[in-house]
Amino acid sequence: MPLILIGVTLIIFSMIWALGPDRLLASYIKSPEALKTPDAAERLIKKYGLDEPMPVQYLKWLGNILQGDFGYSMVGKKGVLPAMLERFPYTLELTIYAIIPVILVAIWLGVVSAVHQNKFIDQFIRVFALVGWSLPDFVFGLLLLLVFYSLLGWFPPGMVNTQFDLIMRSAEWNKITSMPTIDALLNGRFDIFVDALRHLILPVMTLAYLWWAYLLRITRSSMLEVLRKDYIRTARAKGVPENIVIQKHAKKNAMIPVLTVAGGSVIGLLGGTVFVETIFSRVGMGRFLADAATLLDYWSIIGGALFFSFIMIVGNLVVDVSYALVDPRIRLE
């Protein structure tokens, strides 16, 4: 784990380094005034140590990162870290709302589909999954926006209505988690909660559909394989009722491959937030990165990359641990 972190920071730093001193310098300068004198550029490069050898610069940079100094963000108009921390709760909220239906519904329907293999219900579920799997997710998002916003006007883009937005920015609003739906409940404003939820529905559906379809397919095929196993017959031969055979004996085994994919899907979902937040005009980490890319805001991009890598590493660790919990053949050292 620490090794992976070092590897990741090294890779990211070499990207910074590859930019070269001149371009990096640009990100330190806040006005053209600074470059007035002819030798100003060289002086500043010296001052910030941009011409030092790579290892020295790397260690310096790493030291800054460890102290929470990720550089200045042009997009956030403040330090990169505070800018990201401010936006992260929104993305977290979106992801949580997307993950819960993905995992629960996909596994549930995957099992149903496998148990009723080739029956009508199975065919029906499979068609739905196939559509989700084959339709590019941004196309699906735009379609949703077209139907439910433009045509029906049910679910608007954005975060909350303007009037609620003002309340949420006011002083009496308790920012506890910074996630609109949860804070709304904690502040006792059910109307804001409903409104925030209404704004979440389309992005959540867009974000979830692809991974939902994917996880469903994995669950179904894994379940079909497990149901053919000898130990399932053993369970039936002992007189275990069929629903327990499926929900306990088969499902626990079938979850082993599903777990890896579920971990991957969390990471995939986070990646998906970049375009989902953009399409549905939401504030969040994904949108932050998209904006940073258009502005060539190096430090924001690097910060985002570090941030997502960190989440990915933690995500994989969680998958490994849950693997060991489900499968006794794997034991953590």
Place this chain on the structure above:
Amino acid sequence: MDSKNALLQVKDLRTYFHTEDGIVKAVDGVTFDVYSGETLGIVGESGCGKSVTSLSVMRLLDEKGEIAGGKIIFEGRDVMAIPESQMMKIRGNDMAMIFQEPMTALNPVFTVGFQIMEAILLHQDVNKEQARTMAIDMLRKVGIPEPEKRVDEYPHELSGGMRQRAMIAMALSCNPKLLFADEPTTALDVTIQAQILELMKSLQEQYGMALVMITHDLGVIAEMAQRVVVMYAGKVVEYAEVLTLFKKPRHPYTWGLMNAIPKLDEDKEVLYNIPGVVPDPLDFPDGCRFNTRCPLATDKCRKEEPPLVEVEENHTSACWYVDKLVEMIKVSRAGEGA
């Protein structure tokens, strides 16, 4: 014996699988009785329908499989007419089963103890603690050392032989009246095989249950069974008491099987192996199903199917040329100097 007293009666059982390639007649007319306390052997090569026969009796066929004909009577009840909700109470409690592959027959994600306790809790009115004690007792009875420790281990932590013992413990935990052992020792090495057979024999005496021993190994039959059903291509071709069968085989297939047992005290390991393979159940030959491999086959065998008839008391065979076979055996045994 009077079949009315039989614990299990199987009459002209036919089990077909509806597959994409057509109807697989895996079991196509099988009749036998099993009495309390005895061991019935069912022997035949791979693919003869031995497993499907036992799965049919326990009603554990997959959805492609269908009992297309015949009768199964267990303790006087028509098994095919028992509703699934009651069948669940019979399985594991009155009838139990041990499978061939101890590696795959136990669930890898549950402890051995859990899997035994589950059967006990399903069928007996005991609490978890009592069930656990019973599971440990069972493990001890099947000869697993340190049962208090093993009970919390997972299948992958046990050797093949230990796993099969755990399977046996599970099957016997509810004291069944009938136990199907489907090639319980095939996957084990020879010394372990002998131990497991010995164990099953002594447990059978202790519990007084009926045992149906399914195998392709006549050696196991000789060791364990009192009566024997020989199956070939979904049919019973010969039935006899065990000594009679070995002394006076009355079907060329049985004779072939007997000669295929390696005799270690002789130079030639295998005297006469049955040539060819079991026919494809999608496409059985006309007439006698053994005609493609039988040294005695004639045109009659290729056209007409021989019925299963009594050749003497308690001994039946389905062959047109029992006389010729008797002659052949005589010559062969004389040649051996036996």
